[in-house]
Amino acid sequence: MEEVLTNPKAGFYINRDVFGAQGDFITSPEVSQMFGEMVGVWAMCLWEQMGQPKDVNLVELGPGRGTLMADLLHGASKFKNFTESLHVHMVECSPALQQLQRKTLKCIDKADTSENAENAESSVISTLAGNPVSWHASLEQVPSGLPTIIIAHEFYDALPVHQFQKASRGWCEKMVDVQEDSSFRFVLSPQPTPSNLYLLKRFKWAAPEEIANLEQVEVCPKGMDLTQKISKIISAYGGGALIIDYGLNGVVSESLQAIRKHKFVDILDDPGSADLSAYVDFPAIKYSAEEVSEDVSVYGPMMQSQFLSALGINFRVEALLQNCTDEQAESLRTGYWRLVGDGEAPFWEGPDDQVPIGMGTRYLAMAIVNKKQGVPVPFQ
Numbered sequence: 001m002e003e004v005l006t007n008p009k010a011g012f013y014i015n016r017d018v019f020g021a022q023g024d025f026i027t028s029p030e031v032s033q034m035f036g037e038m039v040g041v042w043a044m045c046l047w048e049q050m051g052q053p054k055d056v057n058l059v060e061l062g063p064g065r066g067t068l069m070a071d072l073l074h075g076a077s078k079f080k081n082f083t084e085s086l087h088v089h090m091v092e093c094s095p096a097l098q099q100l101q102r103k104t105l106k107c108i109d110k111a112d113t114s115e116n117a118e119n120a121e122s123s124v125i126s127t128l129a130g131n132p133v134s135w136h137a138s139l140e141q142v143p144s145g146l147p148t149i150i151i152a153h154e155f156y157d158a159l160p161v162h163q164f165q166k167a168s169r170g171w172c173e174k175m176v177d178v179q180e181d182s183s184f185r186f187v188l189s190p191q192p193t194p195s196n197l198y199l200l201k202r203f204k205w206a207a208p209e210e211i212a213n214l215e216q217v218e219v220c221p222k223g224m225d226l227t228q229k230i231s232k233i234i235s236a237y238g239g240g241a242l243i244i245d246y247g248l249n250g251v252v253s254e255s256l257q258a259i260r261k262h263k264f265v266d267i268l269d270d271p272g273s274a275d276l277s278a279y280v281d282f283p284a285i286k287y288s289a290e291e292v293s294e295d296v297s298v299y300g301p302m303m304q305s306q307f308l309s310a311l312g313i314n315f316r317v318e319a320l321l322q323n324c325t326d327e328q329a330e331s332l333r334t335g336y337w338r339l340v341g342d343g344e345a346p347f348w349e350g351p352d353d354q355v356p357i358g359m360g361t362r363y364l365a366m367a368i369v370n371k372k373q374g375v376p377v378p379f380q
């Protein structure tokens, strides 16, 4: 899964823009500017709870086209104390998407004439709210030392999962085999694999009755490891993380899916030409975060519709509707309902292989915060 998505030569994300109507799938920030703006409200409230620090690392994991960050910065640009504190860090593995993000954030190169030019943190500035911006291939590469706010929207679902199936010899990992005609097929491992350790860990966090009826289980070791890194940063420097994704508030059985041109396709067909993603196991995030530090608390998951409504998306759409053309009003209303609407109705009318478009109930929000910050909005 990791190879298919991020291989430096042929990975799905590496060389192209896969988002939007012309691409393979659409995400909430691409549906409406209101999504990034509401995430901005969340970040600003957390910053207030952090005591309004003068310097903050604002990290986005997997920023896609950079639309969420652009809407966040643009929407918050009137709140100067907040935006002036932000050092923006984009964690992105795709050089093509890094370039696109640079454009979306309207970045310019700032000539650094200071004596310490080579030590300067970043000489790229986003003109949206005047913030320094830098890019990193992974979270480990983001410079530490500052209070940190981390946003992960549809990032965890792209991290590789391991699938297990119950067999007479115990839980066996599903592996990919190459057949004589060079096509792929799934086979079961003859004996336990190293990933079985993560399966055992996941079972420790589940109730026996939850496991009893399962024939298949998915675990995401990279998601657990990433959460522990996030948790350590937040406990050492203060701040919090917001994770929004589609997923479950329980063990995930079998969810790995491939999407090409807005349709579900066979996972093993033409790897690298379709997006692979899996449901996010939110309890695994909660327990991983709490396991590594006593200084963080985890809140949620709550449905995206609840999260956005509690942050005031209804007021925002009303305000935007006051001053727009008929065409813009139509797009605002459609966008609003896609963000808060049900995954099944009223938008789910297409054929079986079409990806449903209502995002309000399928997407969940979870926050990990330093205990010193108290309970983050809107999880009170």
Ligand SMILES: C[S@@+](CC[C@H](N)C(=O)[O-])C[C@H]1O[C@@H](n2cnc3c(N)ncnc32)[C@H](O)[C@@H]1O
Residues within 6 Å of the ligand: 005, 006, 013, 019, 027, 028, 029, 030, 061, 062, 063, 064, 065, 091, 092, 093, 094, 097, 137, 138, 153, 154, 155, 158, 159
């Ligand atoms: C599903 S897209 C979500 C994009 C964006 N957050 C949005 O909601 O529109 C996943 C993003 O994560 C990036 N990505 C995936 N795996 C990654 C990895 N292992 N390291 C860094 N970035 C990764 C992709 O290139 C892409 O930008």
